[in-house]
Amino acid sequence: MNTTPDAATKDAVDPLAAFPAKFVRSPEVRAYLDGNSLGRPTTASAEQLASFVNDQWGGRLIRGWDESWYELPLTLGDRLGRAVLGAAPGQTFIGDSTTVILYKLIRAALTARPDRSEIVIDTGNFPTDRYLVEGIADELGKTLRWVDPPIDGGVTADQLRAVLTESTAIVVISHVAYRSGHLADMPGITALVHEVGALVLWDTCHSAGVVETELDEWGVDLAVGCTYKYLNGGPGSPAYGYVRAEHIESMTQPIQGWMGSSTPFEMGPGYAPHHGIRRFISGTPSIIGSLAMQDMLGLIEQASIPAIRAKSVALTEFALELVDELLVPLGVTVSSPRNSDERGSHITIDHESFGRVNAELWKQGIIPDFRRPHGIRLGLSPLSTTFAEVQLGIEAIHAAMVK
Known part of the structure; x- marks a missing residue:
């Protein structure tokens, strides 16, 4: 099929052309266009995971905790903050799932604004974010204020301005909208929220690793993100949380676990939170789940x-x-x-036939993502996706539609 753009030429002159070869590529997958759901593993991770079992887990055993594992949620958090988030050390931690960290940080934010009664979120936000704030509002007797963005866009400052009041405690918003790919104005919206004295929590799941982000410079209060999309940490790899330094001591998170206490190995009778970002850690961290993202951070760096x-x-x-x-x-x-x-690293296209088309593409080894009722998302991970894959995938959609 003759198309105007030339994928081969674009791949040939791509400054990052050497990077796709650094990822595991199955011959069964002809085009992978779902990097915004699950990133490919790096070849380095394939080697490191086997080495870890033999050398670290098998060789060091319990000694590994004293040697590096205990500090890993913080040392890796600092590295992630430096390489991806624009965050100085001591503000980012690796921990639980995105859902759990969202819950902890939203609740913590509400403790810092005890006299405010409203939570603002948008109807287009990821289901977990919406479900969580609904539950927290019921739990604490807070009021939800909803923003309703268009299906092909996302939340704007003008939309938020209409719902922010002196009763707003926290705004929960995604940096990149999970369906449309809309890239929100993080610095502008953060400043707007601060004008009414509220806090803002940014969900960075669909932006971390592909969008320039400066949490410190832009005055962001809180942020959460997963590591299995553009950070290629693997299925279920642990999420991260960011708490601005000035807020750490004033916030109380609700899941008080032993790893977040001031003296975790004292095993004392009562809980006292750690003085730093460790207070937002709850239980024992996933060390194996943190391995692959380290290799991806090396490529990002x-x-x-x-x-x-x-x-x-x-x-x-x-x-x-x-x-x-x-x-x-x-x-x-x-x-x-x-x-x-105004766009992240994925685009969504809609047609009533796309449920059938997506199923046909998967059988051909062409893997986009399907979003109900009839959307196909093309998630393009810059270090692992080639222009040739993009062309092959879209031509395959065309062929499936006209056959």
Whole structure:
């Protein structure tokens, strides 16, 4: 099929062209376009996981906790903060699942604003975020204020301004919307929330590792994110939390576990929180689950977030060119922002046939993501996705629609 863009040329001149070979690539998968759900494993991780069982777990056994494992949630958190989040040391930790850390930090934020009664969130936010705040509001008697963004966009400062009041305690918002890919104005919205004296928690699951982020510089209060998407930590790898330094001592998190106490190995009769970011850790961290993200952080550090973001924009622009040429004439709708400044690293396209089309593509080894009722998400992970994969995937969607 003749298409205007030339994927081979784009791959040949790609400054990050050496990186796709650093990921495990199965011959059964011809095009992987779901990096925003689960990233490919790195080849280094395939080797490290086996080595860890033999040398660290098998060789060091319980001594590993004293040698490095106990500090890993904080040392790895600092590395993640430096490489990806724009966060100085002592503010980021690796811990539980995204859901659990969201719960802990939302509850902690509410302890810091005890006289305020409202939580703001949008109807387009990820289900976990919405379900959690509904439960927390019921638990604590708080009022929910909803923002309703368009399906092909996300929350804007103007929409938020209409619902923020002196009763707002916390705003929960995604940096990149999980369905549309809309990239929110993190510095602008954070400043707006602070004008009314409220706190803001950013869900960075769909932006970490592909979008330039400066949590410290932009004044962000709290942030949460997973590590199995663009950070390639593997299925169920532990999430991370960020708490701005000025808030750490004033916030109380609700899941008081032994690893977050001031003296965890004293095994004392009562709980006293650690003085630093460790107070937001609860139970024993997943060491094995933290291995693969370390290898991916090494690749991110080599490439740099600005270069990764540039490739992300190029990939999504290329995908949109192909969609406009091949799919829009068939009735496909683009449900993502057209402006790259307002878009993360995935785009969503909609058509009533896409449930059937997605199933056919998976059988062919072409793997996008399906979102109900009839959306296909193309999640383009800049270090592992080639332009050729993008072209192959969109041409396959066209072929499945016209057959």
